[in-house]
Structure formats: C-alpha cells, structure tokens
Amino acid sequence: MKRIFYFITVVSAVSLFMAPLSFSQDSAPERLVRVCIIDGKEDIYLKLNGPYKIYPVNSDRVLISGKRLRGEIRATKEGLSIRKRDIKQPAIKITALTDAGIYLDGRRFRGEVDIVRKGDLKLMAINRIPIEDYLYGVLYHEVSHRWPMEVLKAQAIAARTFALYQARENRNQEYDLRSDIYSQVYGGRTSEKWATTRAVNLTKDKVLAYKGELLPAYYHATCAGYTEDAANLWKVDLPPLKGGACDYCRHSPHYRxxxxxxxxxxxxxxxxxxxxIGKIESVGIISKNRSGRVEKLEVKDASGVSLILTGKDFRQMLGPNEIRSTKxxxxxxxxxxxxxGLGWGHGVGMCQWGAYGMAKKGKSAEEILKYYYPGAEITTIDKIKPK
Ligand SMILES: [Zn+2]
Structure with missing residues (x-):
C-alpha cells in the first residue's frame, strides 16, 4: 500500500541530465546531472508556487527569498532582472524549498535551476537534478510506458549509463546534457508515468560497464536488422559497440x-x-558498410562537378528526422x-524496437542488454572506477 502511494505521489516530473559527479568511493555523493533545458532565449517566465531562495551561482548569500514568485527573467547589461528588479549577477541559482517545483515557460522541473546570462544577452537555463529524478522524466519520452516492464528496465539502465557517461565526459563544460534528441529527451516533471518511474526505481543505481568503466551506452529507435559499429560515427571503439544482427525489430513502425x-x-x-554544385543530374551510392549503412555517396551536376559525401554528413545536412538513418x-x-530508407537513428547499441520485440518474446532486461551490448556487464554505479 505504501509503495503504491509512493508511486502515485511521484507521478509527474522531468528533465535531462548532466553531472558534476564525484565518484569518491568512501562517501556516497548525490549524483547530479546538469541538463541544459533552455538556451538562447531573451526572456524566461518563472513561476514558483512555494517558498524559494535565489542565490548567485557558487555562493550561499541569499539574493531574494519569498513564498511565491511569478515573473519574467531577462538579461541586462549588468546581469539579470527578475520582474524588472535588477540583480547585478550574471548567473543565479533558484532553489525551491518544497516539492512545489520550478516552472520555466510552463514546464516544471525538479531540483535546482541555474539561469545564466550569455555574452549576447541571451539566457541559458541549466537544471541540476539527481540522476534518478532525471531518468523519471527522460524515460517516458524514450519509450512507451505501455511497453513491457523488461524493456522499460533495459531502457532505464541504458539511459542511466549514458547520462552518467556524458556527465563524466563533460565535467569541465557548462553542462552535461541537452534536452534534445542528440542527448536524451528530458521532458520535465509533467511527463512522468507510473510504469516508467517504476522501471527507474526497480533498476536503481544499475549501469552497464566494460572492463570496469562506464560504457557509452548509445541506443536508437530501430536498427532494421543490423546495429552499427560506433567507430563508424565517433571515436569510440569498444567490443560491446561493434554492431551485430538484430532479429527483433521487424515490426517497428520505423522499419521502412x-x-x-x-x-x-x-x-x-x-x-x-x-x-x-550546379543543376544536379545524378546521385549514387558509392559504398555501404557491413551493417548496410551508406559510407559514401556521390552527387554530380550537369557540368560534370562531382561531390563525395559521407552518409553521416548527408543525413545531418538534410535533417536527421527527414533522413531517418544512413541505411x-x-x-x-x-x-x-x-x-x-530502413530504420531510425544512428543504429549504435540497443535497438529500442528490437528490445520491445525481445521483451514481447519473454526476454528479461538483462538478456536484452547482453544482446545489444555483448561483453558488457551490468553492475552498480559504486563499482565503477573513479576517473
Ligand atoms: Zn533492430
């Protein structure tokens, strides 16, 4: 009964992650990720429905506190303004003191939010959030909450691993992750669902590792038969990400x-x-790789000019949602x-529709992860080597 009540109370929350992580072994620091949730806006509408405090970033001196607040935040030459009140600080930290959440432009976020004024008088908002809270929001956007629990659990482990990996890689950057399809989609508090929240809770702290290190656990919607070698796309050459046959995504709506x-x-x-290039006369594929994805293609114009493009550049230029894959x-x-075309996404790591197909056939989350990341182990975050 208590459990059920807990799940009901947490239904609804959200956002992407980034993290200033400390993997010290003798303490258990809260693993936060820093997610860029807004970038390049001139103003942001802030709504705080409960008690709050606003500080300069990196200081505990309270700038403003109160019981509720509504109004616009803008960038000014001297710093920022909130409801037209000037704050001579280029970056502030907003903390909600209760579970009332922080609303930015109508979206609700957990944790703390930093608002940073950029050089061009535009604003950036960064949500600092515990990794597990971040996953509640991200999971609902990555997979259907109506899918079997084993696929949701596999997705929770892959998403947790990928987020923590990104957080380590970006430790010296302004943030760890962005809330768009290039990292993982973080919807915020308004998009949590019971099943995806449960999948996060059931896999708490579980991650994928290879030789004791966090695996960059890439995943994508549909591979259409064969997953891609990560080395073809990025500087990542690891046995669990070399690509292989996938027999389970044939029924994906994104197959063709x-x-x-x-x-x-x-x-x-x-x-x-x-x-x-002038008037285009022909377009032809020059080569495909082992997974059936285009390596190079040639575009020729009427005057005989020839351009050789990689499949990856071609997709990027035309838009990754228009050209859904390089296959x-x-x-x-x-x-x-x-x-x-066939499939949707870069094709590396777990094929989400394939994972769904496996779960429908009775496979466990562990079997799914071992299939898509062969050689990787499932462990807990405290077992990962500090870096
Ligand atoms: Zn597949």
Missing amino acids: WTKEIQLWKLADILNENGYK FDVLVKWGQLVVD
Missing part, C-alpha cells in the same frame, strides 16, 4: 521510410552548407531524389 526531395532543393541545401538506397526520378 521514404523521403522525396526536389533536386533543385538538394542543390540549394548543399550550396548553403558550403559545397559548390538507404537512392533513385533519381522526375526531378526528384527518392530516398528509400
């Missing part, structure tokens, strides 16, 4: 896709990106480039 682009539009995009074939027809 088609995108048509007018050739004149493709020429415009290439020229906007610094290439020089595609091309055809030029009636002044258009027709891209026939």
